[in-house]
Amino acid sequence: MSIGLYHCLLLAAILFAIGLYGVLSKRNIIAILMGVELMLNAVNINFVAFNRYTPVSDLTGQLMTVFAITVGVAEVAIGIALAYRIYNDRQTINVDKLDNMKG
Amino acid sequence: MNFEVISTEIFILVLGLFAIVMDLVLPKDESRKSIGGVLIFALTGWVAYMFTMYVPESVIADGGTATRYFNDMLYIVDNYAIFFKQLFIVATIFTMLFSLDYMQNVLRYKGEFYALLMTALLGMCVLASANDFLTAFIGLELMTISFYILVGARISSNNSSEAAVKYLIVGSVSTAIMLYGISLVYGATGSIHFYDMFRNQHLFSAIGLAGATMIMIGFFFKLSVIPFHMWAPDVYQGAPTPITAMLAMGSKAAGIAVFMRVLYVAFPLIGFYWLPILAVLSAICMIGGNIMAIRQNDVKRMLAYSSIAQAGYMMVGIVAADYPGMKAVMFYGMLYVFANVGAFAALSLVEQHRGGSDYKAIAGLAKSAPVMAAVMTISLLSMAGIPPTAGFAGKLYLFTAVVNQGYLWLAFVGFIMSMISVYYYLQVTKAMYLDEGDGEPIVISGAARAAAVISVLATIIFGVCPEPLAHLTNLASFTFLQ
Numbered sequence: 001m002s003i004g005l006y007h008c009l010l011l012a013a014i015l016f017a018i019g020l021y022g023v024l025s026k027r028n029i030i031a032i033l034m035g036v037e038l039m040l041n042a043v044n045i046n047f048v049a050f051n052r053y054t055p056v057s058d059l060t061g062q063l064m065t066v067f068a069i070t071v072g073v074a075e076v077a078i079g080i081a082l083a084y085r086i087y088n089d090r091q092t093i094n095v096d097k098l099d100n101m102k103g
Numbered sequence: 104m105n106f107e108v109i110s111t112e113i114f115i116l117v118l119g120l121f122a123i124v125m126d127l128v129l130p131k132d133e134s135r136k137s138i139g140g141v142l143i144f145a146l147t148g149w150v151a152y153m154f155t156m157y158v159p160e161s162v163i164a165d166g167g168t169a170t171r172y173f174n175d176m177l178y179i180v181d182n183y184a185i186f187f188k189q190l191f192i193v194a195t196i197f198t199m200l201f202s203l204d205y206m207q208n209v210l211r212y213k214g215e216f217y218a219l220l221m222t223a224l225l226g227m228c229v230l231a232s233a234n235d236f237l238t239a240f241i242g243l244e245l246m247t248i249s250f251y252i253l254v255g256a257r258i259s260s261n262n263s264s265e266a267a268v269k270y271l272i273v274g275s276v277s278t279a280i281m282l283y284g285i286s287l288v289y290g291a292t293g294s295i296h297f298y299d300m301f302r303n304q305h306l307f308s309a310i311g312l313a314g315a316t317m318i319m320i321g322f323f324f325k326l327s328v329i330p331f332h333m334w335a336p337d338v339y340q341g342a343p344t345p346i347t348a349m350l351a352m353g354s355k356a357a358g359i360a361v362f363m364r365v366l367y368v369a370f371p372l373i374g375f376y377w378l379p380i381l382a383v384l385s386a387i388c389m390i391g392g393n394i395m396a397i398r399q400n401d402v403k404r405m406l407a408y409s410s411i412a413q414a415g416y417m418m419v420g421i422v423a424a425d426y427p428g429m430k431a432v433m434f435y436g437m438l439y440v441f442a443n444v445g446a447f448a449a450l451s452l453v454e455q456h457r458g459g460s461d462y463k464a465i466a467g468l469a470k471s472a473p474v475m476a477a478v479m480t481i482s483l484l485s486m487a488g489i490p491p492t493a494g495f496a497g498k499l500y501l502f503t504a505v506v507n508q509g510y511l512w513l514a515f516v517g518f519i520m521s522m523i524s525v526y527y528y529l530q531v532t533k534a535m536y537l538d539e540g541d542g543e544p545i546v547i548s549g550a551a552r553a554a555a556v557i558s559v560l561a562t563i564i565f566g567v568c569p570e571p572l573a574h575l576t577n578l579a580s581f582t583f584l585q
Contacts, residue, residue, distance in 0.1 A: 009290075016283060023276055032272055039279035046286035056293040061286075064237055064295065068282055071244045075275045078251050082271060085255065085264045095272075098265045101337045101404075 008049030016042035029083040029093045033076050040072040108173045108180050111188055112228050114149055118142055119221030126214020135213035136203050142217055146196050153192075156185050157575075163582060170582070172234075176298065179234040186433055186579040187231035187360040194352040194440045195224045200554035201448035202345035205455050209343065211258045219256075223249035223349065227357040234368075236285045236295040236318075239361050243281075243325070246357060247274050250350060254342040266341025273324065273334040281321025287314025297369040306373065315373050318365065325358040326414050328384055329391040336399075339407030344454050347403055348447035351410045356436045359417055363429065366421065367583075374424070382422045382513050388415025389520040397527045402450060403460045405527060409486060412524065413439055416501060419517055423504040429580035431500035434572060438485065438493035438565055444558035445482030448551055449475040456545050465531065467540020472547060476535045478555040483528035485562045488521045493565035500573075 015038055022035025044065045051061030083093050090097060106113070125138050158170075158181070170181040199220065206216050226246030233239035251274065255267030289295050291311030292303040305311055320331070327335035339347045366374040392412030399405040417439075420432035449468070450460055452475055457464040469476040485492035498521060502514040565572050 012286075016279075019279070020276075023272070029268060029272075033275075036272070036275045036279060039276070040282065043279060043282040043286050046283065047289065050286065050290035054290060054293060060237070060295055061289060064240075064285070064289070067237060067241060071241070071248075071278075074244070074248055075251075075271070075278070078248060079268075079271050079275070082251075082255055082264060082268050085258075086268060089261050089264055095268070098268060100262050100265055101340050 005049055005053035008045055008053070012042040012045040012049070015039075015045065027094050027096050029079065029086065029095060032095065033079045033083075036079075037072060037076060040068060044068055105171070105173055108171045109178065109232075111149065111153065112225060112232075114145075115192075115221055115225045115228060118145055119218050119225065122214055122217040122221060126218070129214075134207055135217070136207055138214060138217050139199050139203050139206075142221070143196055143199050146192050150189055150192050150196070153185055153189050156180075157182050157578060158582060160578060160581060176296070177235050177238055178232050180232055181582055182579040183364075183433075183583040184232040184360075186575060187356065187436075188228045190356055190433075190437055190440060191224055191227040191231070191353050193437075194349065194356070194444070195220060197440070197444040197554050197558060198345045198349050198352075198447075201444065201551040202343075202451060203550045204548045205343070205345055205451045208455060209259070210256050212256065216253070216256060219249045219253050220349070223253065223353070227353055230357045231360045233361060233364070234297050236288070236297075239365070240278075240282065240285065242357075243361070244278065246354060247278070247325075250346070250354060253346045253349075254338055256346070257341075257343045260341070262341035263343065264341075266338045269334055269341075270338045277321050277324030277331075280317050280324075284314040284317025284319075284321060287311065288318065290314075297364065300369040301371050306370070312373070315370050319377065322358060322362045322365070323384070326355060326362065326418075327411055328414060328418070329387050329411060332388075332391075332411050335411060336404050336407040339410070340401055340404045340460075344403065344447055344451035344460070347406070348443055348451075351406065351413075351447075352440045352443045355410065355414060355417075356440070359414075359421070359432060359436060363421060363432065367424070378422055378424055381418060382510055385415045385418035385422060386513055386516045388412060388418065389517055393520045393524045393527075396524070399527075401459075401461045402465060402531060405531070406446060406450075409524065409527075412520065413486065415520075416498065416517060419505050419510075419513055420501045422510060422513065423501075423508045425504065425508065426580050426584055427500065427504040427507065429583065430573070430576045431497070431504045433576040433579055434500055434569070435497035437572060437576075438497050438562065441558045441561045441565070442482045442485040442492075442494060445478045445555055445562065446486070448555040448558070449479035449482075452545060452547060452551060462530070462534045462538075465540075466534050466538035467542060468535040468545075470542050470544075471540060472545040474552060475545075475547065475555060478559050479535065480532045481559050481562060483531055484525075485566070487525045487528045489525065491563065491566045493562045493569065496566055496569040 019035045019038030047061040047065045223246050226242050229242030251271045255264050257263035287310050291305045323331045392408050396405050396408035417432050420428040454460045485494035488494040488498040506514045
């Protein structure tokens with residue numbers, strides 16, 4: 001059995017679902033960021049797979065991946081900096097404790 | 104490469120770099136207001152210059168092209184994009200004008216504030232001009248990542264970092280969902296270019312439809328359309344007030360700009376099936392936003408819910424999906440900027456001097472700062488759509504456009520909800536004029552006063568004679584549909 005487009009798409013879909021589950025179920029900011037990162041990586045697999053297995057002439061999909069990786073890194077970097085600040089403010093990075101504002 | 108086409112973006116980028124360099128060069132204890140002054144001056148000049156970039160209707164009637172492209176049609180500069188860029192720049196100018204004191208007194212990192220504001224503005228401008236999903240994605244991220252930092256910029260407040268984390272998590276999840284949608288659409292059609300997309304029948308495969316839906320959901324998150332609005336109130340409340348203003352005016356208008364382009368250019372056929380759903384969503388937005396705004400006791404939070412309702416009003420124009428509808432959306436977006444500037448200028452003053460933004464903090468503002476109280480009242484009335492303010496003209500355009508398309512019930516919902524919104528807007532006025540405050544006069548800087556007064560003047564002038572602005576929006580939407 002050879003690896004084809006559908007295997008890649010399936011893998012990406014599963015990764016995306018796991019990432020989304022992580023974001024929704026985890027309470028630690030760092031773990032949530034890891035979930036986000038999984039979702040973004042699923043997208044990258046999708047792009048590369050489509051670029052490889054469908055008849056497109058250019059490398060747009062791979063180009064998109066490069067940008068998606070860069071943006072993902074920037075997002076996570078800011079997320080970690082904010083987590084650090086939250087920890088300084090409240091000695092915890094549990095998102096359930098972030099409930100100053102309600103209504 | 105025709106670099107002249109992207110001169111606006113280059114100019115903004117240079118200003119951002121200038122802010123960073125000046126922040127390093129200036130002595131540590133020197134006020135950073137001078138950077139803001141230079142930026143305001145430069146941007147004002149550029150907005151005036153941008154009026155010469157519009158392609159007049161006569162050129163198109165003669166068969167000329169209305170659009171200029173940069174980099175092989177990936178970047179499009181038409182009247183529509185120019186109008187939205189002007190809107191963003193005007194919003195930024197006003198925000199900087201009324202926040203000169205605020206940021207000097209409240210924020211710890213001042214030079215960075217200006218630099219990040221410029222990158223956010225750059226992101227918005229890229230969004231308005233994007234003609235493929237890669238450019239749109241980069242513009243969107245440039246804008247939101249700058250806003251993540253700006254929302255958390257008030258180091259002295261716990262709420263600020265809390266708001267930033269909430270914004271970051273929701274924002275990055277919505278980015279991931281939208282990117283996944285883009286990847287599916289790319290897989291279905293083999294392209295990410297808006298022009299290639301609408302001709303491609305593969306878009307109607309299961310993958311393509313799923314992708315288009317996910318892209319839409321991503322936009323709904325950014326526009327804080329109800330059921331995807333949970334982040335907005337917290338973020339608006341926790342962010343520094345000038346940034347809340349920018350989020351409400353700039354970020355939302357940028358989302359609308361790219362959303363309209365995606366809906367009308369990339370997915371016109373899918374969009375046709377989407378319009379009834381959009382109509383329902385906009386009705387939910389208007390109802391939910393206005394109802395929830397009533398029970399808030401923080402003015403900033405109230406304005407957050409009201410901005411959800413305003414997004415609903417603007418979506419009414421998108422639902423109309425024709426030339427008057429687009430024109431109405433752009434008109435409304437512009438006057439919403441002026442109304443917001445008035446309200447947030449007063450609010451940032453209150454927050455600066457009284458340390459909060461709830462109804463207690465604004466009590467008796469009419470005695471302490473009569474000009475600001477009047478400005479706030481008129482701005483809020485404009486948001487509610489009371490004549491003779493510009494809000495009335497804007498809502499008139501929106502509802503006429505949608506009624507002509509047969510959505511009478513939607514206009515009816517909008518009309519009822521505008522009436523309801525008067526109640527909570529006037530509650531602010533009541534607190535300012537009838538409740539007792541500490542009565543101490545608040546010193547207002549000339550810049551903040553100028554921003555507030557100019558925005559109110561604009562609100563009233565465009566309410567009494569909307570023709571100049573309407574002409575501009577006519578031109579923009581006319582060439583967009585060619």
